[in-house]
Amino acid sequence: MKNIMFIAPPAAGKGTQADLIVEKYHIPHISTGDILRDISKENSEIGHYVSEVLSNGGLVKDDITDQLIERRLKQDDCKNGYIIDGFPRNIDQAKIYDKILEKLGYKMGYVFLISIDEKELEKRITGRRVCENCKAIYNINSEIHSPKIDSTCDLCGGRLYQRKDDNIEAFQHRYQLYLEKTEAIINHYKEQGVLYEIDGNGTTEEVFQAIDRIISGDDEK
């Protein structure tokens, strides 16, 4: 069983790694955002509640979220493992997640902590450019990901721009929040012996290989 969770700072490539795991192991990517969006379309009491909260931009009550996650993890497609995303966000939720797993008879599996040098993250974020036409993403600080012609999309010739949040101040703010928010969760999983630290400074392929080396051929967990 491959139950997988990532703890990673912004721009660490968590989404890409999740996609690669889904592709190789055919396990579902469970995101709390998706669960809530799906349930909000359901014609039930809980569906109506979630739909109303989401359309008002509010936060769904914790106990409802917990219940929905448990319900989702119970489904057959999760029996061989899954990637959980967007949960737990804090230590209280981490303790609730422990209880959900216990109830379902599941193991924690692998918690991957992707560690990247702050300078590398800064480079990734401040160098990011997006095509205003086809949304392709480039990075002018990376040899392989920079566009062939300055400020121009290789794919469609569209103009490249920098997102408002992709600046150093916004990054540092988000990064500090990330460190504060994850410290207790990291210790929690370290104590459980399920935390695997991955060096995220390498290429997508290198990072994936490091993760895959840990999960491949190990069906006991």
Ligand SMILES: [Zn+2]
């Ligand atoms: Zn383009």
